[in-house]
Amino acid sequence: MTDELFVVEDLTVTLPTSRGPVDVVKDVSFTVGRDDTLGIVGESGSGKSMTALAVLGLLPPGARTSGSVRLDGRELLGQSEGELRSVRGNAISMVFQDPLSSLNPYYTVGLQIEEGYRAHRGGSKRAARQVAIEAMERVRIPDAARRVDDYPHQFSGGQRQRIMIAMALCCSPSLLIADEPTTALDVTVQAQILELLAELQTQTGTGLIFITHDLAVISSIARRVLVMCAGDPVEYGTAEQVFSDPRHEYTRTLLDAVPRIDDEVML
Amino acid sequence: MTRYVIGRLGGVVVILLAVCLFTYLIFFKLSPDPAVMICGKTCTPDRIDSIRDVLGLNQPLLTQFWEFLRGIVAGRDYGTVHCSAPCLGYSFQTNESVWNMLTTRLPVSITVAVGAAVLWLLAGVAGGLISAIKQGTWWDRSAMALALTGVSVPNYVLALVLQYVLVVKLQVLPFPAAPAFADNPVLWFESYLMPWTVLAVGYACLYARLTRANVIDTLAENFLRTARAKGLSRPLILRRHALRPALTPITTIFGMDFAGLLGGALITETVFGLNGIGKLAADSIAKNDQPVIMAVTLLAAFFVVVGNVVVDLVYTALDPRVRVTSS
Numbered sequence: 001m002t003d004e005l006f007v008v009e010d011l012t013v014t015l016p017t018s019r020g021p022v023d024v025v026k027d028v029s030f031t032v033g034r035d036d037t038l039g040i041v042g043e044s045g046s047g048k049s050m051t052a053l054a055v056l057g058l059l060p061p062g063a064r065t066s067g068s069v070r071l072d073g074r075e076l077l078g079q080s081e082g083e084l085r086s087v088r089g090n091a092i093s094m095v096f097q098d099p100l101s102s103l104n105p106y107y108t109v110g111l112q113i114e115e116g117y118r119a120h121r122g123g124s125k126r127a128a129r130q131v132a133i134e135a136m137e138r139v140r141i142p143d144a145a146r147r148v149d150d151y152p153h154q155f156s157g158g159q160r161q162r163i164m165i166a167m168a169l170c171c172s173p174s175l176l177i178a179d180e181p182t183t184a185l186d187v188t189v190q191a192q193i194l195e196l197l198a199e200l201q202t203q204t205g206t207g208l209i210f211i212t213h214d215l216a217v218i219s220s221i222a223r224r225v226l227v228m229c230a231g232d233p234v235e236y237g238t239a240e241q242v243f244s245d246p247r248h249e250y251t252r253t254l255l256d257a258v259p260r261i262d263d264e265v266m267l
Numbered sequence: 268m269t270r271y272v273i274g275r276l277g278g279v280v281v282i283l284l285a286v287c288l289f290t291y292l293i294f295f296k297l298s299p300d301p302a303v304m305i306c307g308k309t310c311t312p313d314r315i316d317s318i319r320d321v322l323g324l325n326q327p328l329l330t331q332f333w334e335f336l337r338g339i340v341a342g343r344d345y346g347t348v349h350c351s352a353p354c355l356g357y358s359f360q361t362n363e364s365v366w367n368m369l370t371t372r373l374p375v376s377i378t379v380a381v382g383a384a385v386l387w388l389l390a391g392v393a394g395g396l397i398s399a400i401k402q403g404t405w406w407d408r409s410a411m412a413l414a415l416t417g418v419s420v421p422n423y424v425l426a427l428v429l430q431y432v433l434v435v436k437l438q439v440l441p442f443p444a445a446p447a448f449a450d451n452p453v454l455w456f457e458s459y460l461m462p463w464t465v466l467a468v469g470y471a472c473l474y475a476r477l478t479r480a481n482v483i484d485t486l487a488e489n490f491l492r493t494a495r496a497k498g499l500s501r502p503l504i505l506r507r508h509a510l511r512p513a514l515t516p517i518t519t520i521f522g523m524d525f526a527g528l529l530g531g532a533l534i535t536e537t538v539f540g541l542n543g544i545g546k547l548a549a550d551s552i553a554k555n556d557q558p559v560i561m562a563v564t565l566l567a568a569f570f571v572v573v574g575n576v577v578v579d580l581v582y583t584a585l586d587p588r589v590r591v592t593s594s
Contacts, residue, residue, distance in 0.1 A: 088498035101489040116497035151587040
């Protein structure tokens with residue numbers, strides 16, 4: 001058993017709607033150890049992303065949270081904006097679904113990596129630039145020293161996501177939250193990104209929370225799995241348990257929805 | 268990039284030629300006979316003929332148009348009078364060189380346009396920005412209600428109300444006299460303050476609404492979420508990640524509005540009695556002074572067309588996505 005880096009207990013997120021407050025995440029609990037990977041699965045709207053955003057205090061205005069979120073024993077929920085800012089991109093980083101819209105089209109990727117680094121570590125522009133180039137090399141962007149001055153639209157979809165990962169890892173976070181990082185990419189690129197994440201995790205020992213609706217991806221990357229449905233945590237256990245012996249009806253439905261090569265097809 | 272600029276300038280020339288041709292046709296061919304107009308009350312058929320001859324009105328239309336164009340580039344002769352390039356002819360009313368009329372009045376219009384633009388950019392963009400950041404608060408609501416009112420008030424109403432209140436009743440400002448800046452800077456500033464304000468109000472309100480909408484849209488962008496997730500401070504996120512994407516489209520609109528104003532603020536200049544291009548246009552239309560109408564129209568077209576190119580070039584510099592594909 002790995003030691004517990006990140007603990008979430010009874011996390012509940014309530015969003016205001018025109019029909020009154022709605023609990024979009026209900027009593028979610030999980031832990032992530034160092035060098036550990038937790039997969040959070042569920043269909044769209046099941047509260048996966050809200051869980052991730054709540055951890056960093058990035059919820060939309062008016063959202064309320066309760067429960068406990070601890071990183072290395074330090075409570076994050078209910079902290080001041082300033083406290084949270086020192087955690088975001090530093091101890092906990094996040095990679096988002098659509099890399100093109102997640103990067104600012106007006107600035108070079110270099111600047112966008114540098115600014116996060118400088119916000120937490122300070123230092124000169126030149127030093128930060130060197131960090132950015134190294135980060136881009138680490139995610140295997142070819143010719144990084146030159147491409148650091150290119151704009152997001154000059155990269156392919158897979159490269160953009162690599163840059164998002166470089167950006168997330170430049171402050172050596174202890175926890176990385178990847179929110180559907182491969183959903184917007186085609187299958188071969190998807191595989192490369194997963195491989196890269198796994199490799200970087202082995203190098204750095206970063207804890208990883210991988211959010212996806214894709215069970216195949218989860219089974220290849222996660223050690224533990226949390227299944228969510230309409231904000232409820234319906235199943236939580238090791239990947240092996242959840243996939244081979246699903247306890248909950250919803251997990252079985254999800255597993256049955258995966259197309260198999262030996263399925264009979266009606267033509 | 269150089270090729271792009273040259274191509275665009277070539278386009279400018281073509282458009283200006285087309286504007287020239289249409290304006291020429293409309294004002295010289297469809298309005299009353301210039302010779303009769305110049306001739307005045309004590310007119311004889313002989314005198315009309317000689318005027319026609321001097322103006323070249325007996326020649327075919329295309330020859331006349333060609334002479335007009337040639338006059339702009341190389342100057343031309345009207346009988347014994349030589350009109351040096353750029354020659355736009357002489358006013359039917361005052362016999363003054365049209366080119367001179369333009370050049371003496373243009374500085375006034377430029378002063379009006381620049382002053383108003385500074386005011387409306389400062390007020391409009393700042394107001395819209397604050398509204399966007401304080402979206403939904405009483406500040407936002409009242410600022411936007413004010414902006415809607417401001418857009419709806421016609422220029423001349425505002426001009427007359429301001430004049431009545433500030434000049435006649437409170438006597439805090441002199442009636443606009445528009446002296447040269449060097450002669451009396453204080454009076455110069457006081458004279459232009461009202462025209463600037465009147466002209467700026469409508470634009471400022473429009474820009475405030477535009478800025479607010481753009482900033483709110485940008486704040487909902489995914490890259491703003493990324494910026495927050497990176498742990499950047501709120502002022503840096505606003506300044507760097509929200510403002511530039513939000514304000515870049517406004518430069519386009521600003522360029523067009525400003526270029527339009529350089530061609531003369533007709534109502535404002537007329538109401539305040541400022542001798543700018545706008546007032547010249549109003550006067551020449553009222554008196555059917557065709558060479559002046561023609562010149563004023565061409566000047567306005569020139570500013571709009573050139574303004575358009577400048578806007579495109581500036582946009583290319585501001586938005587990297589456009590920059591790379593165009594070079």
